[in-house]
Amino acid sequence: MTDSNRTEPLYLQIADRLARSIRAGTLARGERMPSVRDLARQEGVSQSTVVQAYHWLEDARLIHAKPRSGYFVQSRPEPLPEPKASRPSGRCCSVRVGDLGREVLNLAAQQNMVSFGAACPGPEMFDQERVRRALTRVVTRQRDLLCTYPLGSGREEARRAVARHGLSLGCVLHADDIVMTNGCMESITLCLKTVTQPGDVVALESPTYFGFLEILQSLHLRALEIPTHPRHGISVDALQLALETQDVKAVLVVPTLSNPLGACMPVLERKRLAQLVAAHDIALIEDVIYNDLAEQDDKRRAVKSFDTTGHVMLCGSFNKTLAPGLRLGWVEAGRWSAPLRKIKDVQSGAQTAVLEVALADLLSQAGNEAALRQMRASIAARVDEARGLIAQSFPKGTRVTDPAGGYILWVELPGGLDAVALYEACLAENICIAPGQMFSVSPRFRSFIRLGVGGRWGPEHPAALRRIGALVQALLDAPGLVAA
Structure with a gap:
């Protein structure tokens, strides 16, 4: 009923x-x-x-x-085999990432590209008029904000709106503990700066978001990749062994719809994870940027909801679900709130107040949940279409994830094919993909690609997916193009 x-x-x-x-x-x-x-x-x-x-x-x-x-x-595509759980070496190492990730993002933004390179939704996924009206209301009713220098941890109405949003994550957050930021990446950077020093070891998923690796490199931190399953996420057992045998200072995870796998940790594993970091007295930096896109309610529950000791630092934004152009994020840093706040004040100060008030307006509107439901349905249809095209067009032996939400697919190419060779072949035809090498400090994902299917979508995109499948076959037929 x-x-x-x-x-x-x-x-x-x-x-x-x-x-x-x-x-x-x-x-x-x-x-x-x-x-x-x-x-x-x-x-x-x-x-x-x-x-x-x-x-x-x-x-x-x-x-x-x-x-x-x-x-x-409607019939969904027949399930394709999924990639197996990763098995990284278990050794920490310095992070040295090249320019490939930045290159892919720059190419993905070009109008002449048929892009699967970026992990962000296209403007048609959002209610642009609703965002415009919210901004107009703020500028009309509180025009003095445009001429007032912003100070502090963010507008109170924005922090209260984020705290209310925390209820959907299973968390009881307090507005006074929340710091507004310039996006989720700044939130994560602030957390790492707060709890680590250059040379420290950070444990994270394998594969992981290439932007995390760029942050670790910029802060001169070392990475310890932990085995990760494409459906269930990071292995808590493997992480426990790592914490018992290595001097890990922080853990960085995306428990819901991790990038690039799209994995979602089971609820009981999230609870174990919160208990594990508390027992070892280290920080868990949890990125919840994709939680609202999970199809089932239980997969939106944050590890932070099980945190009774303040060891979980919660980072998020609404760039993937509400209004990317606002470029606002937030962080609730648990027991490290005070030192993080000081670093934030020195690093970048406050955000644009007009945007924060508009965000609070959007989050407080009655139609926000309905808009999220519509977005999840649209994305699910897009992912089903893309997986069906991969099943039809890619050679036998291809493996692909079946995420429980979100718009990212992680594809294992057959025959050990070198993904960079495929990337270059695609670029020659104005198609952009993300090679797997971007998502690890080692070359173990050289035969993988990430496909983002949430962006702009027209008749050329299904055709491009079919063409990628044909290029995979052509490269398999050519000698010398398999991964080492």
Whole structure:
């Protein structure tokens, strides 16, 4: 039944519940949906409300209509084999990353590129008019903010809005403990500066986001990559062994929809992780930037929700889910809040107050949760389409992840193919991908690529995915292009 306490329209409540049942497999592929009349009677709503819900599910490519037969669950692509869990060497090492990551991001932004290189959603994924109205309200009602120098840890209304958002992560946060930042990457950098010194060891997932490696390099920190499963995330057992045998000063993880794997840690493993870092008295830096994109509620729960000792430093932003152009992040640093705040004041000071107030406005609007549901549905349809194209177009032996949300796919190329050779072949045809070498301090992911499918999407993108598959086959047929 529908929940009268929720603020989104009834049809969205019904559609969301059905969507979760479809993705969980409760409603199987090809299964007939309840008739409009039966579902309306069951839910206690009008038939037009059910029709709206079914149209929403059609737009999300979760169901389809058959003339005179009703609605049926859309067939998803047959599951492809997923990459195996990583097995890094277990040795820490200095971080020396080249310019490949920056090059990929710069190319991904070029208008003439068909891009899968960036891990960010396109502007069509957002309600641009809603963002514009929020900014207009702030500038109209509080125009003095444009001529007032910002000081402190961020506008109180923004910090309160972030604290309320923490409830969706299972956390009880206090506005006074939150520091607003210039994006999630600054939050993570501040955390690392607070709890480490040059030469210290930081444990992190393998593979990991290349931006994290760039931060470690800039701070002269060493990386210890921990075995990570493409569905379940970092191995807590392997991390425990590392903490018992090596002098690790901090752990940096993305428990929900990690980049580039898209892995989500089970809830009990998140609890174990919080207990582990507390027992070893070290900081866990948790990035929750993708949590709102997870399809199931339990996968949005933060490790911080299990933190009873203040050892978890929580970092986030809304650049992936609300308004990338605001470029605002936040951090709740637990027992290290005071020293982090001092570093922030020295490093960059406060953010633009107008943007912070607009963010608070957007987060407080009744339609924010409905917008997130629509985004998750749109992204899920896009990922299904991309995985289907990979299954059809890439050579036998290709492996690809099946993430529980988000818009990143991690693809293992068959035959040990050198991903840089594929990257260069794609660039020659104005297609941008991200080679796996970007995501590790070692060359172990040379036969992997990351595909971001959340950006701008037109008819040229499915065609480009098919072309990438053809290029993989062509390179496999050429001698000397396999990974060492």
